[in-house]
Structure formats: structure tokens, C-alpha cells
Amino acid sequence: MPHHLTVIGGGFAGLTAAITAAESGAQVTLYESHHTLGGRARTTEAGPYRTNEGPHALYNGGPHWAWLKQRGLLPPLAPLPPLEAARTRLRHRGMPRRLPPLGMLKLLRRKPEQAPVDRDFLSWATDQVGDEGARAAAHYIAVALFHHDPGALSAAFVHERLRRAFKLPPEAHYLRGGWSALIDVMAARAWDLGVRIETAARVDSGALAAHAQDGPVIVATSLDAARGLLGDASLRWDSGRTVLIDLAIRRRRGDAFIVSDLDTPGWVERFSAVDPTLAPAGEQLIQGQVPVGPGESKDDGVLRAEELLDLGMPGWRERTTWRREALANGRTGALDRPGTTWRDRPAIDRGDGVYLAGDQVAAPGVLAEVSFTSAVTAATLAVGASRRITA
Numbered sequence: 001m002p003h004h005l006t007v008i009g010g011g012f013a014g015l016t017a018a019i020t021a022a023e024s025g026a027q028v029t030l031y032e033s034h035h036t037l038g039g040r041a042r043t044t045e046a047g048p049y050r051t052n053e054g055p056h057a058l059y060n061g062g063p064h065w066a067w068l069k070q071r072g073l074l075p076p077l078a079p080l081p082p083l084e085a086a087r088t089r090l091r092h093r094g095m096p097r098r099l100p101p102l103g104m105l106k107l108l109r110r111k112p113e114q115a116p117v118d119r120d121f122l123s124w125a126t127d128q129v130g131d132e133g134a135r136a137a138a139h140y141i142a143v144a145l146f147h148h149d150p151g152a153l154s155a156a157f158v159h160e161r162l163r164r165a166f167k168l169p170p171e172a173h174y175l176r177g178g179w180s181a182l183i184d185v186m187a188a189r190a191w192d193l194g195v196r197i198e199t200a201a202r203v204d205s206g207a208l209a210a211h212a213q214d215g216p217v218i219v220a221t222s223l224d225a226a227r228g229l230l231g232d233a234s235l236r237w238d239s240g241r242t243v244l245i246d247l248a249i250r251r252r253r254g255d256a257f258i259v260s261d262l263d264t265p266g267w268v269e270r271f272s273a274v275d276p277t278l279a280p281a282g283e284q285l286i287q288g289q290v291p292v293g294p295g296e297s298k299d300d301g302v303l304r305a306e307e308l309l310d311l312g313m314p315g316w317r318e319r320t321t322w323r324r325e326a327l328a329n330g331r332t333g334a335l336d337r338p339g340t341t342w343r344d345r346p347a348i349d350r351g352d353g354v355y356l357a358g359d360q361v362a363a364p365g366v367l368a369e370v371s372f373t374s375a376v377t378a379a380t381l382a383v384g385a386s387r388r389i390t391a
């Protein structure tokens with residue numbers, strides 16, 4: 001008899017869990033509270049522009065890449081034209097530069113096992129290469145951390161991300177049309193496997209308990225939502241707070257592709273350089289993120305993003321045709337403090353047939369890879385548990 005399994009949440013984690021469980025022969029029902037699937041991987045259409053919630057890259061060194069590719073689920077990629085790659089600018093000591101300080105590059109040569117878990121990145125990296133390279137590296141890697149002070153996080157955690165973000169050829173890839181292209185193919189695969197998908201279907205604690213009577217339940221929501229659903233106050237982990245800026249401007253030759261701030265965390269990127277389908281002809285779509293500290297406001301972050309735009313896209317104000325700003329608080333994945341690793345985050349197996357998946361739980365990887373890995377693990381454990389019960 002096929003065993004039944006419930007998945008709560010239809011984002012990247014929920015769909016990964018549903019597909020994994022259905023491939024093992026489970027009968028899966030997935031509930032998503034929003035009227036569309038995707039969660040934070042949704043691409044929204046704002047008039048003629050297509051934007052993700054902040055810059056979204058898929059790293060090809062991650063486990064999700066191989067898994068998606070094996071199943072033919074990788075949507076068409078938007079390759080970066082070589083000329084655009086050369087238009088990357090770094091702000092260092094207030095000036096635009098093409099190359100980072102040597103100390104930052106030297107850090108990349110340190111082996112992963114050399115970066116300690118129990119020390120903060122800035123003090124460790126300063127011992128290795130001096131203050132200038134250490135600070136520049138900490139600020140550069142904010143692009144994958146969304147944190148206002150990456151130097152205060154675990155050296156092992158930050159160094160792993162630095163190595164992956166700075167690899168050549170680059171690991172970061174962009175999906176043509178945005179991440180919803182990925183969600184669409186994953187949803188189609190889930191349908192093909194017989195997964196029952198219910199959208200606009202919010203599950204509350206009572207309904208969760210009822211589903212748990214029928215078989216294992218995978219809670220694939222954000223950690224905040226899981227905390228409420230499971231009534232478990234211990235479900236907490238650090239995450240970033242960042243200002244997001246989306247901007248459409250009229251095209252002009254010579255605009256930078258990326259402006260990365262090495263003086264303080266911040267990043268703006270002209271996404272339509274990689275994927276022209278994101279903006280109408282003659283316009284370009286820029287997205288940026290500037291992490292802000294607890295005492296800083298959205299306006300502080302916007303101001304810093306504007307400084308980067310001044311540096312890389314001169315005259316952008318007069319060319320602006322559309323603009324949107326937002327603050328993403330605690331939505332950008334797990335951050336590990338000194339002395340902690342992913343193993344210390346909330347465990348996947350919550351007992352009584354309930355499993356957690358998401359980007360702030362105990363699984364390795366960068367950003368959405370944590371959602372992916374925890375979802376595969378949760379589904380494997382859940383299917384194994386229900387097989388044991390049925391047997």
C-alpha cells in the first residue's frame with residue numbers, strides 16, 4: 001500500500017520534499033497558503049518587469065544543481081556575455097576599482113579546514129592577510145550573506161561562502177525569466193508523479209495535528225512560520241536584514257554590470273545584462289541589496305545603494321522609469337555565529353512523525369541549498385518512517 005505524506009509549504013523546499021517522497025512511491029499532498037507556488041523563489045511581474053525577491057543566483061557547485069539536472073528540471077539558463085563580466089566594479093576606499101586588494105585574494109587560497117568555526121571571520125582573516133584584505137573580503141561576501149557585519153560571523157561559515165562566490169569560472173548562474181521558471185518545472189514534475197497540490201490552503205496547528213494522524217508531515221515553511229505552527233519557541237536561528245532595491249533605467253552604453261562595495265556591505269547588479277527578458281527593449285533592470293544593522297532604517301540602506309548606483313551607472317536618476325524598495329527581514333537563510341555550524345540549527349526530525357525543511361534548519365549548503373538538502377533528508381526520513389509503520 002502506498003503510504004501517505006503531507007507537505008506544508010510550496011516553496012523550493014516543499015516541492016523538493018514532495019518530489020523526493022513521490023519518487024519513493026509515497027502518496028503526497030502539498031498545501032500552500034499563497035495562491036501560487038514558489039514562496040521566496042517567486043518571480044513577480046511588475047508591469048513589463050520581472051523581478052525575484054532580491055537577487056537570486058543558482059550555484060552550480062551545490063547538490064540541488066546535480067539533482068535538478070539529473071531529472072531534466074534545470075530551466076534554460078541566461079549566460080553572462082563575457083563583455084559584461086568585465087564591467088564589474090568594486091568600491092574600495094571610496095574609489096571605483098577593477099581588482100580587489102591582494103589580501104582578499106590571498107584569503108581564497110586558504111583551505112576550508114584552515115578557517116575555524118569558533119572564531120569570528122574578521123579577526124581570523126586579519127591574522128591571515130591583514131586588516132585591509134580581511135575587511136574587503138567580509139564586505140564582498142555580504143552578497144551571499146545579507147548581513148550588515150559578516151566579519152562577526154563564524155570564520156568557517158564566511159570563508160566557505162567566500163570561496164564559492166569568488167570561484168572561476170563563476171558558480172552563480174541565472175535562470176532565464178527568473179526563479180519562477182524553476183518552480184514551474186518542479187511543480188510540473190510533482191503533478192506528473194501524482195502529488196496533490198492545493199494552493200490558497202493555509203494549514204493551522206489543528207489541521208497539522210489531524211494530518212499527522214494519516215502519516216508523516218513535513219513542515220517546509222520559513223522557520224518563523226514553523227515556530228508558530230508547531231508551537232515550539234526553540235525554532236529560531238539568525239538570518240539577514242537587507243534593503244532590496246529594484247530599478248528600471250533607460251539603456252546607456254558603459255553602465256557597470258556589478259558594483260560591489262568593499263567599504264561596507266552592499267551590491268547592485270544589472271540583471272538584464274544576463275537575462276534581457278526581464279525588462280522591455282531599451283531598458284535595463286537593476287537589482288541591489290544593502291544589508292542594514294538593527295539600528296539602521298530602510299532609508300539608510302537605500303542611500304547606500306544610491307551611492308553604488310552613482311558610481312556604476314552615472315545619470316541613473318534621470319533615466320529611471322520604475323523603482324521599488326523593500327526590506328527583507330530574516331528571510332535570507334541561516335547565518336552561523338562563531339562556535340556554531342549548521343549542525344547546531346533546529347533539527348530536521350522533530351519527533352512524532354513531524355519533519356522540518358527550510359533554509360534555517362540543520363543541513364549544509366549555501367542559501368537555498370539548505371532548503372534543498374533538508375527537504376531531501378526530511379522526505380527520506382519520513383518515507384522510511386512510514387514504511388516501518390506500514391510493515
Ligand SMILES: Cc1cc2nc3c(=O)[nH]c(=O)nc-3n(C[C@H](O)[C@H](O)[C@H](O)COP(=O)(O)OP(=O)(O)OC[C@H]3O[C@@H](n4cnc5c(N)ncnc54)[C@H](O)[C@@H]3O)c2cc1C
Nearest residue numbers: 009011012013033039040054056057203358359367368371
Ligand atoms: C532577498 C533574497 C535573496 C536571495 N538570494 C538567493 C540566491 O541568490 N541564491 C539562493 O540559493 N537563495 C537565495 N535566497 C534564499 C532563497 O530564496 C530561499 O532559501 C528559498 O527560496 C527558501 O525556500 P523554502 O521553500 O525553504 O521557503 P519559502 O520560499 O519561504 O517557502 C515556504 C512556503 O510555505 C508557505 N507557507 C507558510 N506557512 C504556511 C502554512 N501555514 N500553510 C501552508 N503554506 C504555508 C509560504 O507561503 C511559502 O510559499 C534569497 C532570499 C532572499 C529573501
